[in-house]
Amino acid sequence: MREFDLLQRIYAANVSLGERxxxxxxxxxxxxxxxxxxxLVGVDQLVVGRxxxxxxxxxxxxxxxxxxxxxSDIAAMAGRPLASLVAAVLPPxxxxxxxxxxxxxLRESAAELDCPLIGGDVAFHSDPSxxxxxxxxxxxxxxxxxxxxxxxxxxxxxVYVTGELGGAVEPDGTGRHLTFAPRVKExxxxxxxxxxxxxxxxxxxxxxxxxxxxxxxxxxxQIRIDAGRLPRHEDLDWQAAxxxxxxxxxxxxxxxxxxxxxxxxxVTAIGEVVESPGEDAPLVLVQAEGREVRADELGWQHxx
Amino acid sequence: MREFDLLQRIYAANVSLGERxxxxxxxxxxxxxxxxxxxLVGVDQLVVGRxxxxxxxxxxxxxxxxxxxxxSDIAAMAGRPLASLVAAVLPPxxxxxxxxxxxxxLRESAAELDCPLIGGDVAFHSDPSxxxxxxxxxxxxxxxxxxxxxxxxxxxxxVYVTGELGGAVEPDGTGRHLTFAPRVKExxxxxxxxxxxxxxxxxxxxxxxxxxxxxxxxxxxQIRIDAGRLPRHEDLDWQAAxxxxxxxxxxxxxxxxxxxxxxxxxVTAIGEVVESPGEDAPLVLVQAEGREVRADELGWQHxx
Numbered sequence: 001m002r003e004f005d006l007l008q009r010i011y012a013a014n015v016s017l018g019e020r021x022x023x024x025x026x027x028x029x030x031x032x033x034x035x036x037x038x039x040l041v042g043v044d045q046l047v048v049g050r051x052x053x054x055x056x057x058x059x060x061x062x063x064x065x066x067x068x069x070x071x072s073d074i075a076a077m078a079g080r081p082l083a084s085l086v087a088a089v090l091p092p093x094x095x096x097x098x099x100x101x102x103x104x105x106l107r108e109s110a111a112e113l114d115c116p117l118i119g120g121d122v123a124f125h126s127d128p129s130x131x132x133x134x135x136x137x138x139x140x141x142x143x144x145x146x147x148x149x150x151x152x153x154x155x156x157x158x159v160y161v162t163g164e165l166g167g168a169v170e171p172d173g174t175g176r177h178l179t180f181a182p183r184v185k186e187x188x189x190x191x192x193x194x195x196x197x198x199x200x201x202x203x204x205x206x207x208x209x210x211x212x213x214x215x216x217x218x219x220x221x222q223i224r225i226d227a228g229r230l231p232r233h234e235d236l237d238w239q240a241a242x243x244x245x246x247x248x249x250x251x252x253x254x255x256x257x258x259x260x261x262x263x264x265x266x267v268t269a270i271g272e273v274v275e276s277p278g279e280d281a282p283l284v285l286v287q288a289e290g291r292e293v294r295a296d297e298l299g300w301q302h303x304x
Numbered sequence: 305m306r307e308f309d310l311l312q313r314i315y316a317a318n319v320s321l322g323e324r325x326x327x328x329x330x331x332x333x334x335x336x337x338x339x340x341x342x343x344l345v346g347v348d349q350l351v352v353g354r355x356x357x358x359x360x361x362x363x364x365x366x367x368x369x370x371x372x373x374x375x376s377d378i379a380a381m382a383g384r385p386l387a388s389l390v391a392a393v394l395p396p397x398x399x400x401x402x403x404x405x406x407x408x409x410l411r412e413s414a415a416e417l418d419c420p421l422i423g424g425d426v427a428f429h430s431d432p433s434x435x436x437x438x439x440x441x442x443x444x445x446x447x448x449x450x451x452x453x454x455x456x457x458x459x460x461x462x463v464y465v466t467g468e469l470g471g472a473v474e475p476d477g478t479g480r481h482l483t484f485a486p487r488v489k490e491x492x493x494x495x496x497x498x499x500x501x502x503x504x505x506x507x508x509x510x511x512x513x514x515x516x517x518x519x520x521x522x523x524x525x526q527i528r529i530d531a532g533r534l535p536r537h538e539d540l541d542w543q544a545a546x547x548x549x550x551x552x553x554x555x556x557x558x559x560x561x562x563x564x565x566x567x568x569x570x571v572t573a574i575g576e577v578v579e580s581p582g583e584d585a586p587l588v589l590v591q592a593e594g595r596e597v598r599a600d601e602l603g604w605q606h607x608x
Contacts, residue, residue, distance in 0.1 A: 022342065027381070028378075029346035029380075029381050029383065030344070031342060031343065031345075031446070033343070034338065034343060037337050037339070038326065039337070040335050041334055041443065042333035042389065042390045042423045043424065043425050045439070047428075047429065049430050050429070076333075077332050079333065085346065086347070087347045087349040087391070112330055120347065122353070123350075123354060123355075125351065125354070125435070126351075126353050128355055128429075130435065131430070133437055134391055134423070135347075135391035137347055137391075138333070138440040140333065140374045143333070147333070150331050158485050202332060207351075
């Protein structure tokens with residue numbers, strides 16, 4: 001399959017780009033016009049065999065997850081999706097039919113998540129044993145006065161999460177990590193309704209323990225989590241809810257009243273932002289079963 | 305090596321980002337502020353073993369080529385580089401020292417090419433035999449009234465190329481494709497000086513034959529090239545100059561006078577834009593040795 005043909009297919013029927021795309025896909029670069037001058041941008045990638053199970057995941061699920069996890073980064077900043085670009089490397093024996101389905105699924109997932117595909121590059125591995133890789137760049141605009149970063153948490157804030165945590169990746173590789181809805185709408189609602197009281201936010205990709213520690217570290221604070229208040233998926237224990245990862249829910253800190261639901265998505269207070277006791281102090285402490293556990297001992301920080 | 309540590313290293317000492325970067329690397333997304341609302345964006349990628357020779361290419365050369373080929377796409381549109389983002393997948397046994405050198409080289413190459421790195425993601429393969437992959441997204445702004453696309457060529461235009469063509473990839477994998485300077489400055493000078501007379505432009509990555517055919521196809525025209533006028537590298541034949549690829553020079557079409565040099569880079573008239581004789585007619589015809597050769601028979605369009 002020619003690279004050029006595949007790109008043409010990615011771009012085919014891309015009629016939902018709207019007036020903002022001044023130069024559509026197919027040139028050296030695309031041109032998109034912003035409504036203001038502030039651009040949010042980031043890149044994330046998916047490696048088959050690492051981030052999804054090669055045997056148990058369809059082409060369509062791979063494409064959707066690749067797009068959705070990058071769009072989840074937009075939610076984490078309370079951004080409004082603008083456009084996406086994909087770079088993919090496919091095994092050489094991938095075949096025209098599957099490559100076409102993959103391209104279609106990327107385009108459709110991007111459109112479903114209001115983040116239309118405006119650019120891309122497709123290459124092929126030299127060896128059939130090399131895994132499919134898909135990197136997704138997303139562009140977004142702040143949906144409120146300012147984007148919500150990880151570094152704005154203030155001592156005295158309450159810590160919240162949306163939805164349920166844990167068990168997003170089943171032992172066989174299936175699970176919610178293949179079907180989640182990035183919390184874009186909910187994040188924009190939060191930022192709009194809370195205004196300056198919404199201080200810090202992140203999406204939970206590596207597990208609540210690790211992601212909350214990013215907020216604590218960036219903000220120069222400590223976060224204390226009450227294990228008993230964690231909204232656990234089904235009957236999982238609190239450790240699974242803290243460290244499972246791939247939930248793609250929001251974790252945020254705010255002052256004052258916060259709604260108990262955003263649409264149909266529950267919002268749960270799980271802890272508080274406190275002053276850091278010092279440089280070597282744990283970033284996240286969990287109060288569980290009458291004792292305090294350092295969250296960095298839950299083993300979520302994978303080496304590779 | 306922890307993913308997080310490597311990203312920190314990519315972002316370390318990134319003091320040249322300037323005032324335009326409102327949210328620096330390290331959050332879910334970065335924020336950059338544009339000078340106007342028109343954004344150029346594209347993605348390209350480099351697969352070790354496909355685009356560079358694994359045994360003959362240093363980590364630093366891989367990093368520089370990955371950044372430079374994406375920046376060359378900015379030149380092709382006469383854009384002004386704004387920022388770059390990198391997603392890389394490294395072999396699991398890559399090692400901390402090499403990973404650190406790679407991160408440093410990405411950051412330094414991006415800074416050298418005025419396209420500072422503002423975001424990134426690093427993942428690891430599951431198997432040491434899987435190749436290093438690096439996708440680079442670039443952001444740019446139009447440097448003139450409007451970006452120069454592939455589709456603006458007009459019948460009667462003269463076709464030009466910058467620099468010399470052919471032999472950019474030596475048989476052993478070394479060569480100019482590892483050291484080229486993207487023609488950003490030259491493209492901006494062209495767009496500024498020629499104004500509305502600069503009609504279409506592309507950078508030569510796949511070989512002049514193939515890239516000129518993209519202009520011809522997008523513009524609904526035919527391009528005729530005089531083989532005797534091609535600025536051939538050393539004593540290469542015209543076929544090598546047409547089909548070698550990886551030159552990263554500019555091919556453009558313009559009306560009226562064009563300077564013979566842009567700084568130290570020669571500009572050579574090599575052909576003309578003519579009316580397409582019909583849908584099945586060749587996009588590019590080469591006049592060589594008293595006959596006409598269809599450029600699409602030169603065998604540059606690689607299947608994979």
